Amino acid sequence: MGAALSLAQARRIALSAQGLNAPRPTAPVTARAVGRIFDRLQLVQIDSVNVLVRSHYLPFFSRLGNYDRDLVDRMANRSPRRMVEYWAHEASFVQPEHFDALRLWQSRTWVGAGTLEIALREDLAARILAVLATSRPLTSAQLTERLGHVEERRTDNWGWNWNAVKRVVSDLFARGIVSSAGRTPSFERRYALTEAVIPAARRALALGDGPGAAAARRARGAANFPAGGALDGGALDGGEPDGGALDGGELAVVRPSPNGLDRESAALLLTRAALKAHGIGTVRCIADYFRLPAKATQRALMELVRQGEAEEVDVRGWEGPQFKDAAASVPRAAAGCALLSPFDSLVFERRRLERLFGFHYxxxxxxxxxxxxxxxxxxxxxxxxxxxxxxxxxxxxxxxxxxxxxxxxxxxxxxxxxxxxxxxxxxxxxxxxxxxxxxxxxxxxxxxxxxxxxxxxxxxx
The missing domain is CATH 3.40.630.30 (Gcn5-related N-acetyltransferase (GNAT))
Structure with a gap:
């Protein structure tokens, strides 16, 4: 076991990692400042509730104060995009470099296309991709109109009542074949082919020459998996599959990443990012940041410890073990002041929040x-x-x-x-x-x- 820390020290590490430990800057907020916050958080959750303001704007306000929301919109909607939408901690804006890693672990959708007839599903998918290959980004309603698709909608469904086009394009989104080029004012996704939204060169940065790239390659080699990762919902380590599930248990089809990333090195990349964003935490709360399986996160954390990027610590009063970002210092005090979104990354993991802050939320x-x-x-x-x-x-x-x-x-x-x-x-x-x-x-x-x-x-x- 590593160094002993108090709950107060762990709390200040967490606040510092999240950019909430100090008073806000007094200078006008620039695009660079917004980008730095996003780089620190690694993701911001998206939610359709608009009773105050769209939730993805609030984390930047909490950390920067009065700023122009257009700065966030530009990062998400204009090329080259600094943040892209995908499944992470629920629907989220994430780093483009994390897209392929997330695609290998997520592959989920709430209303899947799996219940549609195979012929209809494949026909619609092919036609959707053909339209998007030659058009501007389109919403599912616009795609329905372009395709001339007509169907009788059920009126006895109490939940999501999506037509077949929306179900298929949502499935293509979950599989990473199409992406969101932005949202309309009414918060509908504007779909485009993924290569048009996230250039391959930007996605390949995950295994580029930046920090941690060599470690990712080593992890990939050590994992003893094929270059494409575990395919078709296959098991890791010879056991049960620990990937995501679709539609009440149907295993996702996990396809090889275009840049050769496999699931173990993808988990390492995402765990590194989650630990950096959290500063300190248990396996459970670090796994929760990107909704990774605990076993894969545990393996990744032990690899980060081996590489000197993480430290195993003992926080008094917090059931362990805990892991700390090796680069994170322990601030002497915290002097921030902020209203936090219900979907802020500091409050993602409720047990962590209650342990560190004594706050049941x-x-x-x-x-x-x-x-x-x-x-x-x-x-x-x-x-x-x-x-x-x-x-x-x-x-x-x-x-x-x-x-x-x-x-x-x-x-x-x-x-x-x-x-x-x-x-x-x-x-x-x-x-x-x-x-x-x-x-x-x-x-x-x-x-x-x-x-x-x-x-x-x-x-x-």
């Missing part, structure tokens, strides 16, 4: 209103190295108001938490172009926040 979006404890769209509020409050917020764009439905303080919230939160809400309203903040009388900190907003002061107890 659950998303209640899908909980019936009468059963919600804290609200619909609740943002944790980080002050220093403590989660001090939960804020249920909504942007009323018609009224130009930021609606604060509830502010629940944690038991250890300091006296000045309300004033600090008021300042953060002002910054958020400015960023969203909202002129007014309305605070409902709901929650233990609502009065303090409303009072600070009226007084126009914040920051000091």
């Amino acid at each position: 659950r998303i209640e979006i899908y909980t019936p209103a009468h059963r919600r404890q804290f609200g619909y769209y609740v943002l944790p509020f980080l002050l220093g190295e403590t989660m001090v409050a939960r804020v249920d917020v909504k942007a009323d764009r018609v009224a130009g108001a930021l609606l604060v439905h509830a502010v629940h303080g944690e038991p250890d919230a300091p006296a000045h938490a309300g004033a600090e939160l008021a300042a953060e809400l002002r910054l958020m309203a400015t960023w969203l172009g909202l002129e007014e903040i309305r605070v409902a009388e709901n929650g233990s900190l609502s009065d303090a926040v409303a009072r600070s907003l009226r007084l126009g002061t914040a920051g000091e107890p």
Whole structure:
């Protein structure tokens, strides 16, 4: 076992890795600054809920403050893309260099094409690819129109009710054959052939000459797998398959990566990235970052320890073992202040969040209103190295108001938490172009926040 660390030290390592341990920069936010945050986080989760703002914009606000959201849009929608959409920790924007590695491990979709007749599925797939080869990026609705596809839609389906074209193009997306060239204002994917979205040269950087490339090659050689990796859902290490599953258990067909990457070296690349983004964590929470199997992550972590890129440590009060990024220092203090998205990477793994911060957090979006404890769209509020409050917020764009439905303080919230939160809400309203903040009388900190907003002061107890 390696060095002993306290929970406070582990907490500060985690905050530093996530770019949340220090006050925000005061200079105007540039494209380079946004890119640095994305490089630090490695991914940002995408979600369709738009009650405040699309979730992938929030992690940049939490770390940079008031910035132009177009800077993120350019990274995702303009060539050469700095971030691309794929399955990672759910639907996410990821590094282009990680695309092939993720494709070998993910290959999932919620409404698969597997239940369609084979002839129909193959015909639609071929026609979709033919259209996309000669067209601009298209949504599934536009593809349906281009193909002249008509079908009777079921009315007795309580869940997803996608037509065959959407199911097939979603399957092609999950397999990495087509990619998203961006999203429409209504958040529909605009599909294009993957090679048009992510050039092969950009994807090949995963095994290029950058940091860790030689290690990836060594891992690939040591793994004793064919160059294409485990194919057709095949087993690793002679045991049961530990890849993803489709449609309630149907194993994904895992195809060879164009750059020769196999599953073990792909797991090494992704585990390295997850450890760097986390700074410190258990096998479980590091695996969860990109939703890798725990066994593959464990093997990758031990390889990183062997190479000197990771250290096995003992965090007192945290069931182990834990692993720390060897390059991560232990900050003496944390002085950040941020409202966090429900989908922020710091709060991905709930057990880690509870262990490090003593903060039990659950998303209640899908909980019936009468059963919600804290609200619909609740943002944790980080002050220093403590989660001090939960804020249920909504942007009323018609009224130009930021609606604060509830502010629940944690038991250890300091006296000045309300004033600090008021300042953060002002910054958020400015960023969203909202002129007014309305605070409902709901929650233990609502009065303090409303009072600070009226007084126009914040920051000091």
